Amino acid sequence: MTSRVSSEVVDWQPHAARLADELKAAGKLTAPEWRAAVAAVPRHHLVPAYYQHTPDGWVRIDTACETGLAAVYSNTVLLTAVENIGAGTVIRSSATQPGLMVRMLESLNLRDGQRVLEIGTGTGYNAALMSHRLGDDRVFSVDVEPDLVELARDRLAELGCHPTLVAGDGTAGLPEHAPFDAIIATCAVSAVPWAWVEQTRVGGVILIDLKTAVGAGSLVRLTRIASERAEGRFDPVYAAFMDLRHQAGAAPDQVRVRRDHSDARQRAARLDPRVPWNNLVVWFLASFVLGPGIAHGYTGPDTTRPPTAVWIATSDGSWAEITLTATDHGHAVAEGGPRRLWSILEDSHRQWLDLGEPGWGRFGLTVTPDRQTLWLDQPDSEHTWPVRS
Numbered sequence: 001m002t003s004r005v006s007s008e009v010v011d012w013q014p015h016a017a018r019l020a021d022e023l024k025a026a027g028k029l030t031a032p033e034w035r036a037a038v039a040a041v042p043r044h045h046l047v048p049a050y051y052q053h054t055p056d057g058w059v060r061i062d063t064a065c066e067t068g069l070a071a072v073y074s075n076t077v078l079l080t081a082v083e084n085i086g087a088g089t090v091i092r093s094s095a096t097q098p099g100l101m102v103r104m105l106e107s108l109n110l111r112d113g114q115r116v117l118e119i120g121t122g123t124g125y126n127a128a129l130m131s132h133r134l135g136d137d138r139v140f141s142v143d144v145e146p147d148l149v150e151l152a153r154d155r156l157a158e159l160g161c162h163p164t165l166v167a168g169d170g171t172a173g174l175p176e177h178a179p180f181d182a183i184i185a186t187c188a189v190s191a192v193p194w195a196w197v198e199q200t201r202v203g204g205v206i207l208i209d210l211k212t213a214v215g216a217g218s219l220v221r222l223t224r225i226a227s228e229r230a231e232g233r234f235d236p237v238y239a240a241f242m243d244l245r246h247q248a249g250a251a252p253d254q255v256r257v258r259r260d261h262s263d264a265r266q267r268a269a270r271l272d273p274r275v276p277w278n279n280l281v282v283w284f285l286a287s288f289v290l291g292p293g294i295a296h297g298y299t300g301p302d303t304t305r306p307p308t309a310v311w312i313a314t315s316d317g318s319w320a321e322i323t324l325t326a327t328d329h330g331h332a333v334a335e336g337g338p339r340r341l342w343s344i345l346e347d348s349h350r351q352w353l354d355l356g357e358p359g360w361g362r363f364g365l366t367v368t369p370d371r372q373t374l375w376l377d378q379p380d381s382e383h384t385w386p387v388r389s
Helices: 013-025 032-040 066-072 098-107 125-134 146-158 194-198 280-290 341-354
Strands: 049-054 057-062 078-085 088-095 116-119 139-143 164-167 180-189 200-213 216-226 229-234 265-269 294-299 309-314 319-327 330-336 363-368 371-376 384-386
Touching (some): 013 032, 032 125, 098 125, 098 200, 116 125, 125 139, 194 200, 216 280, 216 363, 309 341
Antiparallel strands (some): 200 216, 265 330, 294 309, 371 384
């Protein structure tokens, strides 16, 4: 993806102003400084093309065309770097929904003169917004993909914007440029790297997507309240990012478990198999028992028709398959391997009900050098869960 679209050729300003107005009307953008940034940054220049999946495969769409301009200046996720690895397709980078991005930026409560580190440069659009607000000498960004960093650097420079961009493993942060007033991670992590806390000044903010397993977790805003402690609450609104990768181009690990029904335990269950995915707090609570190596999906006897069951598997060889349609006895469950996975989901659902059906906003996280703890309502709550680091 090396093509570039000149911001002088395309009449982009009305599109950017419309996007800013739409985000404000939707309640995702309230501060005039960030509205000005959205209206001033030519997003199509930083995202000159995106990929869309069709029945015939992946199609590359130029954002200079009418369809592309409408998409790039809308509140939509765009896939910007797609690569075939082995038999599958790996999405290396995406452009986050502008509404989510500005909501996160406003959550940082940045003030003039402050310095911010972004984990996950991507297209450079977020760095451009922050540079407009703070000045590019106050903005730092790191990404594991060297080619994407170079593209972002070149495209930003063409706009006269020169934040510090570095290619490397974002887990380490950028100690040579620390301390920062805020760190914002546009990628998901299974635990908070302590290096990010160390590189944030006391009183500073760290905003990340904590995912203890696939889809299990959401945005949490931490404040470094002491040299050895960061603490804060989850955002009430669910959000999700691609997982942080430690190596460029690395394909995500996939859990592959053979589901052998001839040796499975059969039973009926009342819990609808769609519940954990329609209520991601239940899935989050279950992840603390299931562990990080989880895969799930839909299945059926014929791929040309709608699926008939949900399946889940973990890296220890455990699996469960649950029918979508229930009889008078409930949903048919088949479970194999060392653990009864659907029983874990049922227990987590009951736990969620017993806790008063909490939403994301009732949960918080405490991070110290040797421990990370999820809690309900207050840090000293009797309801806590250890986060695996």
